[in-house]
Every structure is written in structure tokens, then in C-alpha cells.
Amino acid sequence: MRYLNLLLTILSFFFCEVIFGQADSARVKEDPFKVEYKIINPSEGINNASLEIDVIGGTPPYQYFWSNSDVCVDDTAAHNLTEGRPVNVTIRDSSGKEKTLELLIPAESLPEIINSKFVPIVEALDEVIFWDPFAAMGFYEPVLMDEEGNVVKQANGQAAKRKTPIIVIWLILGALIFTFYMRFVNIKGFRHAIGLVTGKYDKGEHKGEVSHFQALATALSGTVGLGNIAGVAVAVSLGGPGATLWMIIAGLLGMTSKFVECTLGVKYRTIDDKGIVSGGPMYYLRDGLKKKNLPLLGKVLSILFAILAIGASVGGGNMVQANQSFSQLVVIFPSLENMGPYFGALLAIIVGVVIIGGIQGIAKVTGKMVPFMGILYVLSALVIIIINIKQIDDAFWLIVNGAFSPGALKGGIVGVLIVGFQRSAFSNEAGVGSAAIAHSAVKTDRPVTEGFVSLLEPFIDTVIICTMTALVIIFSGAYVNPQGLEGTELTSEAFSSVLPWYPYILVITIILFAFSTMISWSYYGLKAFDFLFGRFLEKVFGSRKISDNIYRVIFLFFIVIGSSAELGSVLEFSDMMILAMAFPNIIGMYILVPEVRREMKEYMSYIKTLKTKK
Numbered sequence: 001m002r003y004l005n006l007l008l009t010i011l012s013f014f015f016c017e018v019i020f021g022q023a024d025s026a027r028v029k030e031d032p033f034k035v036e037y038k039i040i041n042p043s044e045g046i047n048n049a050s051l052e053i054d055v056i057g058g059t060p061p062y063q064y065f066w067s068n069s070d071v072c073v074d075d076t077a078a079h080n081l082t083e084g085r086p087v088n089v090t091i092r093d094s095s096g097k098e099k100t101l102e103l104l105i106p107a108e109s110l111p112e113i114i115n116s117k118f119v120p121i122v123e124a125l126d127e128v129i130f131w132d133p134f135a136a137m138g139f140y141e142p143v144l145m146d147e148e149g150n151v152v153k154q155a156n157g158q159a160a161k162r163k164t165p166i167i168v169i170w171l172i173l174g175a176l177i178f179t180f181y182m183r184f185v186n187i188k189g190f191r192h193a194i195g196l197v198t199g200k201y202d203k204g205e206h207k208g209e210v211s212h213f214q215a216l217a218t219a220l221s222g223t224v225g226l227g228n229i230a231g232v233a234v235a236v237s238l239g240g241p242g243a244t245l246w247m248i249i250a251g252l253l254g255m256t257s258k259f260v261e262c263t264l265g266v267k268y269r270t271i272d273d274k275g276i277v278s279g280g281p282m283y284y285l286r287d288g289l290k291k292k293n294l295p296l297l298g299k300v301l302s303i304l305f306a307i308l309a310i311g312a313s314v315g316g317g318n319m320v321q322a323n324q325s326f327s328q329l330v331v332i333f334p335s336l337e338n339m340g341p342y343f344g345a346l347l348a349i350i351v352g353v354v355i356i357g358g359i360q361g362i363a364k365v366t367g368k369m370v371p372f373m374g375i376l377y378v379l380s381a382l383v384i385i386i387i388n389i390k391q392i393d394d395a396f397w398l399i400v401n402g403a404f405s406p407g408a409l410k411g412g413i414v415g416v417l418i419v420g421f422q423r424s425a426f427s428n429e430a431g432v433g434s435a436a437i438a439h440s441a442v443k444t445d446r447p448v449t450e451g452f453v454s455l456l457e458p459f460i461d462t463v464i465i466c467t468m469t470a471l472v473i474i475f476s477g478a479y480v481n482p483q484g485l486e487g488t489e490l491t492s493e494a495f496s497s498v499l500p501w502y503p504y505i506l507v508i509t510i511i512l513f514a515f516s517t518m519i520s521w522s523y524y525g526l527k528a529f530d531f532l533f534g535r536f537l538e539k540v541f542g543s544r545k546i547s548d549n550i551y552r553v554i555f556l557f558f559i560v561i562g563s564s565a566e567l568g569s570v571l572e573f574s575d576m577m578i579l580a581m582a583f584p585n586i587i588g589m590y591i592l593v594p595e596v597r598r599e600m601k602e603y604m605s606y607i608k609t610l611k612t613k614k
Contacts, residue, residue: 033058035091035099041083044109049081051089051103058093065090069154082569083107084116118569125576130165167579171431174586175253178260182597186255186455192607193452215442216453232427232469241395242402244470251462254430255455260589263451263596264288265436266444279440280524281433281581282306282531285588292591301584302531305433308581309528312434315574317521318555319562321514322347326563328510332503344563348556351515355522355552374465377509381468388475395474427466428458432578433585437524448599522555 034056041049053076055062063073067088071078081087084107092098107116135142142161143151152160179186197213236243261281268287269279282302289298326343330336336343385392429435435457442450529551530544537547 033091033093033097033099035101037101037103039103039105041105041108044111046111046115047080047082049083049105050077050079051081051087051105052077053089053091053101055091055093058097059095061094063092063157065092065157069158072155073157081105082116082119083112085119115569118573122569122572122576125573125580129167129576129579130163132163133166133169134164167582170586171257171582172250172253174431174582174589175250175257178589178593179253179256181593182256182259182600184256185259185452185600186252189259189452189455190459193455196449196453197456211443215439215450216456232466232473236470236473240402241398241470241474242400242404244399244467244474245402247466247470248463251428251430251458251466254428254458254462257430257586257589258428258435258454258457259451260593260596261431261433261436261585262439262454263447263599264589264592265440266442266447266450267595267599269440277441278527278530280309280437280527281585281588282309282528283440284436284592285584288592288595289588294591298588301588305581305584306528306531308577308584309434309437310525310532311574311577312581313521313525313528314555314558316576316578317524318518318558319574321517322559322562325511325514328507332507340564341560344560347515347518347563348559351518351522351559352552352556354519355526355555372512374460376505376512377465378468380505380509381472384472384475385468391475395471398474399470428461429578430458431586431589432581434521434524434578434581437527438520446599446603448596448603451596451600518559522552525555526551 036054036056038052038054039049040052053064055076064071064075065073066075066078067086068078068081078087078089083105086102086104088100088102090098090100107113132142142163143159154160197216199211199213232247264284265279265281268284269277270283271277282305285305286298286302289295289301292298322344325347326340329343388395435454439450439454442453444450526548530547534544534547537550538544541547
């Protein structure tokens with residue numbers, strides 16, 4: 001009997017499980033409401049797909065929680081979606097029932113397929129370059145809070161977060177350490193730098209290819225560009241006027257990074273029997289670390305830097321510039337929208353004529369162009385500053401107060417500080433190592449002299465030009481309610497609010513900035529290409545010139561591609577490679593900076609001796 005009762009208990013348990021389990025399963029499978037969707041991909045262009053949602057049943061109103069942060073929770077459709085990439089949306093009715101759709105926007109055209117392949121690469125790079133070590137170690141909560149302590153939410157309902165990117169920490173930490181270690185040479189050596197550029201200390205002919213001024217102009221042409229126009233607008237719109245102060249401070253600190261890397265660039269440069277100079281981080285990483293009994297580390301870092309420099313030159317220093325300059329041209333002249341290939345071809349021809357002449361040809365052009373475009377832009381900014389001169393005190397109060405305001409960027413002082421430092425680092429590239437390649441070609445017998453000259457580069461780029469852009473934006477008030485305007489558009493709106501005709505001047509300035517950046521980066525990429533493949537291709541073709549021309553043809557070809565194609569994540573990937581150059585470069589600078597300090601002391605003693613004799 002006991003066994004019979006046990007058997008009945010077991011049977012009844014299974015019976016309940018089957019009956020009620022099925023009922024529960026049916027309730028789980030029962031949709032709270034029906035969702036229909038429609039994917040729209042109107043053209044072969046990238047990032048222009050749309051997803052429309054239609055809900056049937058449930059209890060309205062509905063909320064739509066999209067994976068895209070810029071789509072509002074009330075929007076039934078998401079636009080500008082990336083083809084070939086998943087998009088998620090959770091629909092919730094007023095009773096709390098919800099349903100999630102996980103969809104893939106199909107990539108059909110070649111541009112869409114290429115872009116979709118680069119998106120995960122960019123996301124992976126973003127995880128490395130923009131990784132936040134402070135948040136990872138629990139030093140602070142990355143969620144943004146407003147002045148009242150409430151969580152700031154994005155359009156899609158998710159909490160907004162701030163980041164302290166590792167690349168910014170890496171660049172600023174290096175600049176701080178070098179500034180203290182070199183005993184504030186960025187301040188103490190400023191006057192001497194001006195004397196060197198003006199030729200006060202030039203005596204006789206030295207080995208090299210260009211003068212101090214030409215080397216500075218070439219390096220400036222590589223850094224003064226869209227970052228000074230678009231980057232500043234991003235900083236002020238995100239961080240408010242206070243970001244300007246931190247941008248200036250970061251620029252002043254970056255002067256020392258330039259000093260160290262450019263001194264090393266000249267010290268470890270090589271000059272062949274034809275007088276052609278090759279220098280930059282590739283050489284001081286390889287040869288400098290070899291001298292420190294670290295040959296393997298030096299070889300790895302130099303090869304890594306050269307690979308990144310080639311990618312950066314073709315992408316960030318080339319395609320990005322061509323793409324953005326043509327985009328701005330179309331804003332002013334919409335009828336040119338389909339003329340990208342022709343614009344690119346014309347630009348490639350002009351760039352080709354300049355870069356075939358090597359560093360001397362580039363230096364001659366930049367030596368004339370950089371002062372012209374700098375004066376053109378600065379004068380335009382000065383006109384607006386003079387018109388608003390009565391507001392200058394208020395503008396500086398906004399800058400200083402905003403820099404230390406707890407509510408800045410809705411992320412506190414740290415938030416606005418990071419925005420300012422980040423835009424400065426992206427603009428002047430101090431610590432990236434690119435400028436050291438141009439400065440290496442200078443005519444001098446003392447490497448440290450070019451270190452002094454390079455101090456002026458971040459000062460002109462960030463402290464002067466970026467500050468003027470920021471003041472114009474602050475005077476106009478365009479940053480308060482940007483109405484969807486970003487980058488160059490916001491800067492253009494700020495200028496045109498006072499000078500209605502300025503967008504025409506701005507497009508000329510942008511094209512000149514882009515052009516000068518391209519010719520400088522063509523040289524940087526050429527030297528990196530030569531470092532990696534020069535000897536091998538010389539053996540294959542019997543001439544180093546053929547090797548150089550192979551790179552130049554590739555570079556010019558990508559100008560046409562950049563101006564005629566929607567490149568999306570390809571451009572983001574290319575731009576990230578510029579920042580990634582800082583990782584191997586600064587490691588080498590830490591190891592070799594004692595040599596720079598020793599040479600600086602010897603040189604300053606020499607200068608004191610000269611003054612004593614006078």
C-alpha cells in the first residue's frame with residue numbers, strides 16, 4: 001500500500017507539471033501585443049537605413065527603447081541606421097508589458113558592406129583607445145548627474161555616461177611628467193624659440209634640408225586643420241565655455257611633449273649620401289632604445305609606429321581631410337553634391353605637384369600657405385572679437401567659472417576638464433610623434449634647437465587659434481542651443497551670426513587647412529613607408545625613387561576615394577590610428593628623455609657663454 005501511494009504521488013506530480021506547465025508556457029508564448037516593422041534602405045549610400053515600427057494591441061501609449069542613443073523613446077522610427085549591423089528596440093506599453101525586436105539591417109551595396117566590416121574594428125579600437133581605467137577601477141561612477149543629483153538620460157532613455165579615455169590620460173600624463181622633468185622649458189624657452197625661428201642664432205650651413213621656420217610651418221600645416229574649427233566647437237558645445245581653459249592648459253603642457261619628441265627626432269635622424277633626411281619616432285625608437293640595450297623593444301615599437309603612421313597618413317591625414325573639405329563645399333554650393341570624384345581628382349593633382357618635390361617642395365608651399373591661412377582665419381576671428389569687445393570680460397568669466405563649475409558638462413569639473421584636454425590633444429597631436437618627422441629635416445647641428453622651435457607649434461595651434469575659435473562661439477551663444485549643428489557647422493553658424501558672408505571664407509579656410517594637412521601627412525607617411533619597405537623595394541626596382549613614387553600614387557588615389565565616397569567607419573578607423581601612434585611614441589620618450597634634458601643643459605650653458613662674450 002505504501003508503494004502504491006508513492007506511485008500515485010509521483011504520477012500526480014507529473015500530471016500537474018504537464019497541465020500547468022503547458023499553461024504557463026502558453027502564457028509566456030502569448031504576445032502582449034503584435035509588432036510589425038518595415039526596413040527602408042533608400043540608396044546604396046551608407047548609414048541611411050530606417051526602421052519603422054507599428055504596434056497592434058496592448059495598452060497605448062507606447063515607449064520605444066532603441067539601441068541607438070540618439071533616437072527618442074517616443075519615436076516609432078529610427079533613421080540613419082548602419083547597414084549590416086544589428087539594431088534592437090524594446091517596445092513597452094503603459095501597463096508595463098514589453099516586447100524586444102532584434103533585427104539586422106541588410107548590407108547590399110559595396111560601400112555598405114565595407115562600412116559594416118569596419119564597424120566592429122572601430123568598436124574594438126574604441127574599447128582600447130577610449131577605455132576608461134578610472135571607471136574600470138571603481139574610482140568614480142561614469143553615469144552623468146545633473147545639478148540636482150538626477151541621472152542624465154539620453155534620448156533613448158539610457159543613462160548618459162562620461163569617459164576619461166586612456167589615450168587622453170596617456171598624452172596628458174606624459175606632458176605633465178615631461179614639463180616637470182624638463183623644468184618648465186615650455187615657459188622658460190619660449191623667447192629663445194622665437195629667436196631661433198627668426199634666424200637670430202643661425203650661423204653658416206648645417207646638415208639638413210629646411211630652415212627652422214620651414215620645419216615649423218610644415219609641422220603646423222599637419223596640425224592646424226579641422227580640429228581647430230570643428231574640434232573646438234565640439235568641446236564648447238559639450239563642456240561649455242569652461243572647456244576652453246582646460247584646452248589652453250593642455251596646449252601649454254603639450255609644448256614640452258613636442259620639445260622632447262622633436263629633439264629626439266633630429267638627434268637620431270639619418271642622412272644619406274644625397275643629403276636626404278629621414279627621422280622621427282621610427283628612428284629614435286629603434287636606434288635610441290638599441291643604445292639603451294633594449295633592441296627588441298625598440299624594433300617592435302618602431303615597426304608598430306611606422307604601420308600606424310602609414311594608416312594615419314592615408315586615412316586621418318588624407319581621406320578625412322578630403323572628405324570633410326568637400327562636405328563643407330557642398331554645404332555652401334549644393335549643386336556640387338555629385339562632383340566628389342572631380343573635386344578629388346583636382347585636389348590630387350595639386351597635392352601631387354607639391355609632394356613630388358619632397359620635403360623641400362612641401363616646406364616652400366607650407367612656408368607661404370600656413371602664415372596666409374592662419375592670418376586669414378585669425379583676422380576673421382579678431383573682427384568678431386573686436387565687434388564684441390565689450391563682452392570680453394563676460395566671455396572670460398564664463399570660461400574661468402565654467403572650468404571650475406560643479407555642473408559643467410553635467411559631469412562636474414572632471415567632465416569639462418576631460419573634454420578640454422581631449423580636444424587639445426586631438427588638435428595639436430603633442431605626444432603623437434608625427435611632427436617629429438617634419439622637424440627632423442631641419443638644418444642644424446644641435447638637435448635641441450629644433451626642440452625649442454617646436455614649442456611654438458602647440459602654442460599657435462591651441463593657445464591662439466583654438467582659443468579664438470572658442471571666443472567666437474561663446475560670443476555668438478551658438479553653443480547654448482546648437483539645434484543639431486555640430487563641428488564646422490556650429491563654427492560657421494557662430495561666425496555668420498556676426499559676418500553673414502563668413503561661410504564662404506570658412507569653406508576656403510577649411511580647404512586650405514585640409515590641403516596643407518594632406519601634404520604634410522604625405523611626407524609623414526612616406527617616411528614611415530620608406531622605413532618599412534624602402535630597402536626592400538630599392539632592391540626589387542633598383543631605385544629608391546620608385547619606392548617613394550609607389551607610396552605617392554597610393555596616397556593620391558585615396559584623395560579621390562576620400563572626397564567621392566561615404567566612408568563612415570573607415571574614416572573613424574583612420575582617425576583612431578593617429579591617436580594610437582602615441583602609445584609606442586611616449587614609451588620611447590620616457591626612456592630617452594634624460595638624454596634630452598642633458599642636451600638642453602649643455603645647450604643653455606653654450607647660449608649663456610655666447611651672451612657673456614657679447
